[in-house]
Structures are given as structure tokens and as C-alpha cells.
Amino acid sequence: MTTHAPVPHPTTASTAGTAIPSSMKAIVQDRYGSPESVLKLEDVAVPVPHDGEVLIRVHAASIHVGDLVAIEGEPLIARAAVGLRKPKNRVPGTDVAGTVVAVDGGSTGLQVGDEVFGWCAGAFAEYVCARADHLVPKPSNLTFEQAAAVGVSASAALQLLRGRVRPGQKVLVNGASGGLGSYAIQIAAAFGAEVTGVSSACNLDTVRSLGAAHVIDYTMEDFTLGKQRYDFILDNVANHSLSHTRRALTPDGVLQSNNGTSGGRWFGTMGTVMKAAIVSRFTRRQSAPTIKFPRREDLLAIAALIEAGKVTPLIGRTYRLQEAAQAVSHIAGGHARGTSVLTLDARAGSRAG
Ligand SMILES: NC(=O)c1ccc[n+]([C@@H]2O[C@H](COP(=O)([O-])OP(=O)(O)OC[C@H]3O[C@@H](n4cnc5c(N)ncnc54)[C@H](OP(=O)(O)O)[C@@H]3O)[C@@H](O)[C@H]2O)c1
Known part of the structure; x- marks a missing residue:
């Protein structure tokens, strides 16, 4: 049987004297x-x-x-x-x-x-x-x-909120406890907004601990039918139509759609986002996401929020x-x-x- 001597990794550098394996x-x-x-x-x-x-x-x-x-x-x-x-x-x-x-x-x-x-x-x-x-x-x-x-989740949350959310605004995040939503709650709160997070009952305490001033259990309450109006809604779920969701906005409020299931096998979650992009041409109350990857300056901005204790x-x-x-x-x-x-x-x- 032929045996081969291990081939060293072509890069010679190593940490603390530990060789890089091949x-x-x-x-x-x-x-x-x-x-x-x-x-x-x-x-x-x-x-x-x-x-x-x-x-x-x-x-x-x-x-x-x-x-x-x-x-x-x-x-x-x-x-x-x-x-x-x-x-x-x-x-x-x-x-x-x-x-x-x-x-x-x-x-x-x-x-x-x-x-x-x-x-x-x-x-x-x-x-x-x-x-x-x-x-x-x-x-x-x-x-x-x-x-x-x-990485991607925090950067996307930052890109969806930055320049759109201002101090004192009422902001609702639908899908508040997931990978993106958990950053969106913290970043919106860091921007000085009064944040409402929508999740199932088992995640309400978590969403509050992230900085949401108010929480809604979606199994008990439909935020689109409530009396409260929001200046900005980040919708990570899209379980209501765009026009239905916009009813929960103040007259100058903006809906930022970020997900949906209407696109079938070809377009998937992008179906709702593409609709939002079209609707956004006709009303300033609808915004379409413009997420760009990768951007180092966004990672640095998030690292600064983390170091300041505003995002974890x-x-x-x-x-x-x-x-x-x-x-x-x-x-x-x-x-x-x-x-x-x-x-x-x-x-x-x-x-x-
Ligand atoms: N993560 C990213 O990097 C990224 C980047 C760009 C775009 N996006 C888009 O953003 C969407 C959300 O991303 P994610 O990473 O947060 O997803 P995720 O980690 O899968 O979280 C989904 C969240 O949605 C909540 N949810 C499910 N059904 C709901 C309902 N009917 N009403 C309210 N909340 C509901 C869940 O909460 P419960 O467990 O309490 O039900 C869960 O916390 C994705 O589907 C994707 O299309 C994500």
C-alpha cells in the first residue's frame, strides 16, 4: 500500500505556533x-x-x-x-x-x-x-x-431602518423575535423610537427584553385591526396584504416590507417584496427594501452599537x-x-x- 506524506498547507503563517493543517x-x-x-x-x-x-x-x-x-x-x-x-x-x-x-x-x-x-x-x-x-x-x-x-441579519436590519426611523416615532416590527427582527427591535430602540414587537406568546418576554416598549401576541391580536397607528412598520412576516397592513400607519407613516410568501416556487419570499417595490412607485407610504451585501461600514456601525451596549x-x-x-x-x-x-x-x- 502506498502512503503519502502529509502535504503541508502552502501558507506558512500560523497562530501561536500552531501549524495550519492541509x-x-x-x-x-x-x-x-x-x-x-x-x-x-x-x-x-x-x-x-x-x-x-x-x-x-x-x-x-x-x-x-x-x-x-x-x-x-x-x-x-x-x-x-x-x-x-x-x-x-x-x-x-x-x-x-x-x-x-x-x-x-x-x-x-x-x-x-x-x-x-x-x-x-x-x-x-x-x-x-x-x-x-x-x-x-x-x-x-x-x-x-x-x-x-x-453579519447579514444585523446589517440587513440596519439598512432597513437607518434614515427611516427617527427619535420619538412609533415603530412596529412584525416578526420581532427572529434573526432579523431581534436586531430590528434593538436598533429601532437605539435610534430613539418607541417600539412595538409582534411575536407569539412564548417570545413576548424576549422581545420586551430587547427594548420593545409594547408587545403584541399575534395569536391573540391582529395589529392591523387595532386602534394604534404607527409611523413606521417593518414587516418581516407579510401575513396580511400590503394595503391591509398600511391601514395601521399614521397618515405620513411608511410600511417597509421585507418578506412574504406570495411568489411561489420561482419568487418565494421575494413575491411580496417585488409587489412592494411596484406599489412604492405610487405611494410614499410603501417602501421596498434595498438591502445590499456586504458593506463593511454597516458592520462597523453595528460593532459600535454593540460596544455601546445598545445592541446584543x-x-x-x-x-x-x-x-x-x-x-x-x-x-x-x-x-x-x-x-x-x-x-x-x-x-x-x-x-x-
Ligand atoms: N435574516 C436575514 O439576514 C434576512 C436578510 C434579509 C431579509 N430577510 C427576510 O426577513 C424575514 C425574517 O427574517 P428572520 O431572520 O427574522 O427570520 P426567522 O429567524 O426565521 O424568524 C421568523 C420570525 O417570524 C415570527 N413569526 C412567524 N409567524 C409570525 C406571525 N404570523 N406574526 C408575527 N411573527 C411571526 C417568528 O416568531 P414566533 O416564533 O414567535 O412565531 C420568528 O421569530 C425572512 O423571512 C427574510 O425573507 C432576512
């Missing part, structure tokens, strides 16, 4: 489908950073709705971005927190040993390469698990890497509390790497 554990997918049917744990080569990238030892990665779309390949329109016939990125996952273990070139602004969080392609793995400008320093008051939960990531469930399919399926259920996180090593729950 292979690692990663979740991979070769086709689209339900998480249980397509996600597998495999040994794959540790990636090598190129063109100003850095290599990160992943301590924690989180899961958001976009990861589910990239794994299922639905709505079908999303395949234009994630791969027409099969996933472009074999390793899923985008939100990451970890320690830089190698840098390509000296101009990245990052150094081996830096503790960072942000975006990448392939976070569900022990190591991942990321562009240095997609990463920011991890706030010292966050664990790696918490930092991994920030809400961790829902934690899973091990090999439980990724279970973790993604939990998101698919539509009732996740906060953000679900994969913990990759013992440092995930600590504030220092």
Missing part, C-alpha cells in the same frame, strides 16, 4: 435540496488565501434565511446568484467569527492573531478564506458565538458543525428565536481566541 472538516453540498438530504460532513482541503484574502480559523458560524435559500436552491430566481444547476460554493455558510491564521500579502490591514467577524463564502468549515474588507475586529464584549450571529446578539440554539442540517432545518420552520449558531471549537463561547 485538510479540515467541512459541511459540503453537491446539489440543491432539503438540508437533511444534501448536507454532509467531509474532509476537504484547507483553502489558501489569494488576492488580499485572509485565512480564518472558524470558532463559530451562524445561519440566516439566505443560507437556507442557497442550500435549497429556492426560490428558483435565487439560482442566478448561487448557481444555476448546483451550488457555486460547495461549502455553505456566510456569517463567521474567528481568528486570522494567515494573510495573503501585507496590505490587508489584518494580522495573524486578529479576532474578527463578518462575511465569507464557506463558513460551515473549520477554516475559511475571506476578503479582508468583509471583516471587522470582534468587539471585546462579545463571544465568538455572538459575533458570528451579527440574541443567540437562539447552538449546534455542532456535524449538526448543520438540523440547524438549517430549524430556520426553515419559520419560528426560530434569535440566531442559530454552529460552534466549531472550545473558543466559540469565549470572548478571546
